[in-house]
Amino acid sequence: MAAVAIEDIPAIIEVAINGITSPEINPNVPLNPEEIRADALACFEGGAAIIHTHNHDISLTGADAANPYIEAMAPVLADRPDALWYPTLTSGDHQAKYAHMAMIAAEMPLRMVAVDPGSTNIGGAGPDGLPVGGTYKNDYAEIRASFDLCRDNGWAPAMAIYEPGFLQCVLTYHRVGQLPAGSMAKLYFGAEWGLSRRSKGVTFGLPPTKHALLAYLDMLEGTGIPWSVSVWGGDLMATPVARLALELGGHLHVGIEEFYDPDRSPTNQELLAEAVALCNEVGRPLATCTETAEMLDLP
Template identity: 85%
Template sequence: MAAVSSGEIPVIIEVAINGITSPDINPNVPLTSEAIRDDSLACLNQGAAIIHTHNFDISLTGEAAAGPYIEAMTPVLAARPDALWYPTLTSGADHQAKNAHMAMIAAELPLRMGVVDPGSTNIGAAGPDGLPMGGTYKNDYADIRASFNLCRDNGWGPALAIYEPGFLQCVLSYHRAGQLPAGSMAKLYFGAEWGLTRRSKGVTFGLSPTKNALLAYLDMLEGTDIPWSVSVWGGDLMATPLPRLALELGGHLHVGIEEFYDPDRSPTNQELLAEAVALCNEAGRPIASCTQAAEMLGLP
């Protein structure tokens, strides 16, 4: 695959500022409304085009889940009305419960992006014998269809979490059928040695963060116009060949405390973002503003 001229495509940098990361994994994780507000504004002012954030308690649903998002992001959008951001799903019992907070948030705040997790995968850590233990993150075809419809009906560009190649196969089916909503972006997740839980080594998900793994995904995306980014979960994106290769091939970067792990480092989101910006500058790719990112993604 030929490299894209470095000056042609601005880089969309997304910062996932917290996720399920707890303070014992990284004490710099922003969890309160005030910390989420401050971290989001700092990252936006430093070059992030998209902010992805979780509530401090993912078990909250409906109005209880919507409230903290509204509290945290209202001052952010007052200061930066151009900002792109999106919340996560809740741990509700069904698709409706997992997404009930989204309409409540959108009634109060500008929301141009949504979430579609187009597949299922096992998530866990090593048990006492070193073998995998955990559970299945399940999104069946009916839930996936409902998620795409929710985004389409509300004019939200789907953030497509690609944990495994099968997730991307599902996305490509929608693309071939002409049913992929406007604003879709494939977030290519690679599983590093500490995995998503970051509690033990040796149990992860998906493809490893290697050159050949990224090229395999890009072979799948060949012939489509779906924008894509790279991220490493349970490791350090910048310590892999992925970010530089992505910049050479026209891709984008997804960084943040949600996915980063190094037992010897506890960086802030601003530090991780600074590393990404520095690499973009070194590669000769300009940084996309929020407005440019919205145009590039074709957000409704």
């Protein structure tokens, strides 16, 4: 079979519009339902294929978590029935983390959900400059339960790959034919400000370098699992990872959730425009929401 030309592979751009970013970190972060709705619509208009959003309080669970998502995104889906989006997980045990998903799906389309297939330490620098923080834990039983939920409900897993071990777990499910339909691996690279973006020098995972990306692609080779790249605590566009990913058939994950530069506070639309410009430079057309659903084989 002849190789597919890069210009024949549409680039999927996902925009993570807020996350746990506070206005102190970036005053342009959308937090209430009205702001989230306006930001999501503007990003879809600007070329985004997928929107990932948190609501204003990640500690909320159940209906308290579901209702702000519905308020924010139901009008978006009414205006753009093709739109692809997914909320984040909440706090608590596994049941609590996902309880709001079914409530949202009962009210409006939900084709994708977040799955974090592994555990990692997350933190920042303490007074002595050494790492302090905690462990984000998702054990094998919880991962299995997450994939089972996806399979049972027809949800595609948007899989966050914080560390190579996360991908090892995903590849095991793929190897035995148990990876749910629509799975996409989001390769997270840790820049110098890390996830907290409050101190330099303590981060997670692999750095945003050429060889780090190639190491992940060695692991993914032959699987056919779609993948994207993002840089947390830094600027994806200032690293070699973004262009190389596009040149090698991957996709981009940008947005205020992960971006940090102490000298810049961009909007999501500005970050999206930079990603679109790079796609144009590399010669990758932008994937529409409909094309993205087909490319990922969403349920």
